Amino acid sequence: MHAILALEDGRIFHGETFGAFETVTGEVCFNTSMTGYQEILTDPSYFGQMVAMTYPLIGNYGITEDDNESCRPGAKAFIIEELSPVVSNWRAEISLDDYLKHWNIPGLRGVDTRALTRHLRELGAMRGCLTAKLSPPDAVAKARSSEGVVGMDFAKAVSTLQPYEWDPEDTRSGEWRLVVGGGANGASAAEISPLPPVKYRIATMDFGIKLNILRRLRQAGFRTRVYPATATAEEILSMNPDGIFLSNGPGDPSALDYAHKTLRVLLGKKPIFGICLGHQLLGLALGGRTFKLKFGHRGGNQPVKDLATGKVSITSQNHGFAVDPDSLPGDVSVSHVNLNDGTVEGLRHRSLPVMSVQYHPEAAPGPHDAKYFFKEFANLIDQSR
Numbered sequence: 001m002h003a004i005l006a007l008e009d010g011r012i013f014h015g016e017t018f019g020a021f022e023t024v025t026g027e028v029c030f031n032t033s034m035t036g037y038q039e040i041l042t043d044p045s046y047f048g049q050m051v052a053m054t055y056p057l058i059g060n061y062g063i064t065e066d067d068n069e070s071c072r073p074g075a076k077a078f079i080i081e082e083l084s085p086v087v088s089n090w091r092a093e094i095s096l097d098d099y100l101k102h103w104n105i106p107g108l109r110g111v112d113t114r115a116l117t118r119h120l121r122e123l124g125a126m127r128g129c130l131t132a133k134l135s136p137p138d139a140v141a142k143a144r145s146s147e148g149v150v151g152m153d154f155a156k157a158v159s160t161l162q163p164y165e166w167d168p169e170d171t172r173s174g175e176w177r178l179v180v181g182g183g184a185n186g187a188s189a190a191e192i193s194p195l196p197p198v199k200y201r202i203a204t205m206d207f208g209i210k211l212n213i214l215r216r217l218r219q220a221g222f223r224t225r226v227y228p229a230t231a232t233a234e235e236i237l238s239m240n241p242d243g244i245f246l247s248n249g250p251g252d253p254s255a256l257d258y259a260h261k262t263l264r265v266l267l268g269k270k271p272i273f274g275i276c277l278g279h280q281l282l283g284l285a286l287g288g289r290t291f292k293l294k295f296g297h298r299g300g301n302q303p304v305k306d307l308a309t310g311k312v313s314i315t316s317q318n319h320g321f322a323v324d325p326d327s328l329p330g331d332v333s334v335s336h337v338n339l340n341d342g343t344v345e346g347l348r349h350r351s352l353p354v355m356s357v358q359y360h361p362e363a364a365p366g367p368h369d370a371k372y373f374f375k376e377f378a379n380l381i382d383q384s385r
Helices: 037-041 096-102 113-123 136-145 211-219 233-237 257-266 277-285 373-384
Strands: 002-007 012-019 024-031 049-053 077-079 106-109 126-131 164-166 200-206 222-228 243-246 272-275 290-306 312-323 332-338 344-349 354-357
Touching: 002 106, 002 136, 012 077, 012 096, 012 136, 024 077, 024 113, 024 290, 024 312, 037 049, 037 096, 049 113, 096 106, 126 136, 200 211, 211 222, 211 373, 222 243, 222 373, 233 257, 243 277, 243 373, 257 277, 272 277, 272 373, 277 290, 277 312, 277 344, 277 354, 290 344, 312 344, 332 354, 354 373
Parallel strands: 024 049, 049 077, 077 106, 200 222, 200 243, 243 272, 272 354
Antiparallel strands: 002 012, 002 126, 012 106, 024 126, 164 222, 290 312, 290 332, 332 344, 344 354
16 A cells, blocks of 8 residues: 655655554664664664665565564664565564564555665654655644654663563573574574683663673673663662673663663772663763764664774664763763764773773674674773772
């Protein structure tokens, strides 16, 4: 059935429905990854957003439960150019179309995603309405009146409600053979091996954590107890962890006042490593500010430079906010920068055992250039003992 994507500036994109037959609103963003659409859909960081894929053919290898990055999709809608009519993968359990129907998530296919991407790159991410029921003027009005991302605390919606211990042997989706994310990335033979011994017990604050983060932590010798985003410093310190990990997640980091307060208490108590939203929250707790990027960084091809070594890594990213480097106090240094736009991609404290990166060292999907950061976290803990 014919459907439209109406943007808040009045631009209309036409296509056909697949997945669920629903009208939804949300911020429209794009992802430049060629594969990994299931991991993208199930990344909690996309909560409240409609995701457009820049790669033209999507759905050719179907869906398998083992490749989920959370227990359910986080994206509100999925926008693509061409939906593969054939699922060709021995691991596939269901088609992308049926998967979206199961979770009541609407899809829009037949869209000129190149034109949509160019539009968003020029004017910035904006609110949209995907519908097969409303007229274009009504859809534009609905997009304009919808919630955006600025000022929104979405972490509470995707975080665990209760603390829990995580181990890959406890869940099918955490099996060791999937440690690198499975699916389009595939597990290399070198990484299909017995679990290493546990060397560290850490507390993880869940702001929207992906399963492959937990897998990577376990691969590096960490045993993890996962806490809700609203956990207090006293709750976290009561387990006397060797370190504290801050996860990725959706929404505006400046809206999580409770997390800023908790992190300010935790600073200096234990080694801390944050990624993505966790990185932004650390920047705020350390006295900095964050700001909304024009169209965000989402995909598996973002070049990042390590300022200490000069090394450049190709990284997986998914964020719409960044830390303002001019707002940081003198005891905090920028460790990594994005080579496309110069934005902050990493922080280090000059005296405290604190480090963070804006990108995703666990990938899933994306390159594995940055997976060494989990060992860096272990080194940070060892140096602090």
